[in-house]
Amino acid sequence: MILVTGAAGFIGSNFVLDWLARSDEPVVNCDKLSYAGNLDNLAPLVGDARHVFVRADILDRAQMASLLRTYRPRAVIHFAAETHVDRSIHAPADFIANNVDGTFALLAETQAWWSTLGDTERASFRVLHVSTDEVFGSLGPGDAPFTEQSRYAPNSPYAASKAASDHLVRAWHHTYGLPTLVTNCSNNYGPFQFPEKLIPLMIANALxxxxxxxxxxxxxxxxxxxxxDHCTALRRVLEAGTPGESYVIGGASEMTNLDVVRAVCDVLGELVPKEGGYHGQISHVADRPGHDRRYAIDFSKLAGELGWAPQESFAGGLRKTVQWYRDHADWTARVQSGAYREWIQRNYVGREVQP
Structure with a gap:
């Protein structure tokens, strides 16, 4: 059995669905169901005995200790986090609480429980901490891509909170011997992504x-x-990664944000055609404070040591994503609650429009 935190969110729910499509090993799903956590994402697993959902907050140490004692997982995969840079600018305290304090609480309780196991169980146990390339800061146009040796230089409260959590995971390995793995991924996209992020926001707004x-x-x-592709990489790292090591995961698809938005418009023009198309809806607004200019990933360590490479092209993945949102308009409508509308109002309405 594995324990997955934040498994009702975007990447977490995709990981659980992928896991149970490929394996009968049960999953304990721990999620506090914040605004971005959505059990609708896991609707195909209703009634599936391999999937156990527990509403829990990783900051609740007693609850986490109880989960570990009760289910005795062989691995913990840690997705639970606040992830949106814009939200971190408006409310950084939430990111410190969830990403830093929450990771500390999870590590402390996991290490305490792990230390009670027998030698064989301790040796085979793993904690996989899922992080971001944003911890490395910003690259210039000609700079080499990020690798596992890149210097940490976070530029947003979100990136700083994830950098701190990475350091805590490293410390728990080197100080206490907890067998940890860290992954730092590039920008994800696909089904079930909350429509505050670039691609689903553009799809929802365009439609x-x-x-x-x-x-x-x-x-x-x-x-x-x-x-x-990210889910496949995580499975491979969990299966064969070296404890104490980190692995960067990329899609080999560098693109400007503007080109991504234009690509969304092009795909929508084919799948949901309308007179005049969608490009005329594009507007330029005041930039985000401290907006990093470029991220890029060199995943040669993951390719060379573990034999992983992305299989999906950006064009193919984007078409699948747009198709999914087109076919699941009810899902988008349900998550666009009053709180979501308030957030859009706060973050976008009133922004200076650029010529």
Whole structure:
């Protein structure tokens, strides 16, 4: 059995669905169901005895200790986190609490329980901490991509909180011997992503006739990783990664934000055609404070040591993603609650429009 934190969120739910599609090993799903946690993501598993959902907050140490004692997982895969840079600018305390204090609480309780196991169980146990390439800061146009040796240089409260959690995981390995693994991935996209992130926000806005707000000149570069490829990489790291090591995961798809938005418009124009298309809805708005200019990933360690490489092209992954949101308009409508509308109002309405 494995314990997965944050498994009702975007990447976590994709991971659980992928896991149980490939394996009969049960999953204990621990999620506090914050705004981005959604049990609808896991609807195919209703009634499936291999999936156990427990509503729990990783900050609740007594509850985490109880989960570990009760289910005795062979591994903990830690997704639970606040992840949106814009939200971290408005409410950094939430990111410190969940990403730093929450990871500390999980590590402390996991280490305490792990220390009671027999030698064989301790040796085979793993903690896989899922992190981000944003901890490494910003690259220049000609800089080499990030690797596992890249210097940490976080530039947003979100990135700083994830950097801190990475350091805690490293410390628990070197100080207490806890067998940990860290992955740092590039920008994910795919089904079930909350529509505050770039691609699902653009799809939702385009279909509703709203503006497609692009920060600044839109020339910020990101490496795009289809969530299915990410799940495959995580399975491989859990299976064969070396405890104490970190692995960067990328999609080999560097693109500017503006080109991504234009690509979304092109795919929508084919799948949901309308007169005049969608490009006219693009608008440029005031940039995000401290907006990193470029991220890129060199995943040669993961490829060379563990034999992983992404299988999905950006064009193919984007088409699948747009198709999924088109076919699941009810899912999007349900998550666009009053709280979601308040967030959009707070973050986008009133932003200065760039010429």
């Amino acid at each position: 509703s006739g709203a503006e497609l707000p692009v920060y600044g000149d839109g020339r910020q570069v990101r490496d795009w990783l289809y969530v299915g």
